Amino acid sequence: MAQDDSNKLLENSVVSEENKKKEKQKKIIRYILSIVLIVVALYVTLKDIDFYKLWVYIKNADYLWVIISIPIMILSHWVRAMRWQTMLKPVAPKSSVWNLFSAVMIGYAANNVLPRGGEFLRPYVYARREKSSYSTAFATIVVERFIDIIILALMFGGVFFFFREQIRQALPNLHADKFLVPVGIVILVLILSFWPPFVRFGLKIFVKPISHKFYEKLSGIFDRFLLGFTIIRKPGQYFRLTIESLSIWLLYTIPMYLMFFSFGFDTKYNMGFDDAIFLIVISGIAFTVAPVPGALGIFHFFMQATLNKVYGISIEEALAYATVNHTVGYLVQTIIGGIFFLRENVKSIEKPESEPQNDLTIPTDKT
Secondary structure, three states: OHHHHHHHHHHHHHHHHHHHHHHHHHHHHHHHHHHHHHHHHHHHHHHOOHHHHHHHHHHHHOHHHHHHHHHHHHHHHHEEEHHHHHHOOOOOOOOHHHHHHHHHHHHHHHHOOOHHHHHHHHHHHHHHHHHOHHHHHHHHHHHHHHHHHHHHHHHHHHHHHHHHHHHHHHHHOOOHHHHHHHHHHHHHHHHHHHOOHHHHHHHHHHHHOHHHHHHHHHHHHHHHHHHHOOHHOOOHHHHHHHHHHHHHHHHHHHHHHHHHHOOOOOOOOOOOOHHHHHHHHHHHHHHOOOOOOHHOHHHHHHHHHHHHHOOOOOHHHHHHHHHHHHHHHHHHHHHHHHHHHHOOOOOOOOOOOOOOOOOOOOOOOOO
């Protein structure tokens, strides 16, 4: 008996080591891919740049408008934390906005260092601080991305109507197949939210016959995961969620607009708030498609190409605007996120093996 237990422990140890090696290899591949994309994007962006002109544009910018934009950037992140609280309210009504804001900023800081790392770190920080389920918190992140994609798609539809030719000039290679992943996410959310029996049926048919223990484990995880989608099934929260989502994107757009004044775009190129909306959609696409830390290089490429091709702004001045805009946002997120990182004393981004549970209630299918 003791020998069997020893053999099982040895087998589990070997499997664990193999999984760690595979995960490490995946991380290395992601890092290499990110570095290659950053190098390519920066090369394309910088290859024809006159660096002296670029430096002159950056040096001569009016940084008063940059400073004014910083509190608005921070406010946008605070509103994002408020929206997260709204999504969690059906399952965790006492969530602290301050703790959520802390997790949001830590997640942003992580995204600026690790490709998509913040998507996993943010729910972990919240779950540990509030002593709740990681799976549920992570599910709300998926819902959040779903909402952001819908808002971005609606904004894209709006600007495409008014800036049809400009969009084609800025994004000549944009095809419908680029939206397959967002559409897939939407379908997945709808299935999980409105037809949980479908998932339960799949687990019962395909998993349970193979391993009852694994079936029970997956069922438990799915029950907690399903909690994150409760907000979609609560019509009473729709209005508040809509207002908060629109407010986030409005607060993203205002700094983009204010920095027009830093470079004189308002007078030289007659650019107004509608143009800022157009640019925030372009930047939103850049951050969505870029699997690199902080959209480094990709953001600069998209913004430079748009400002140059659509508005006739020189590539140096366009890149100066993109650089200042990106750097300020990057520093705000990284510095504040770093401060909260120290506050939370986060030593690992790994998901905890045992998830603490609070008094959450699994919603029934009969809603």
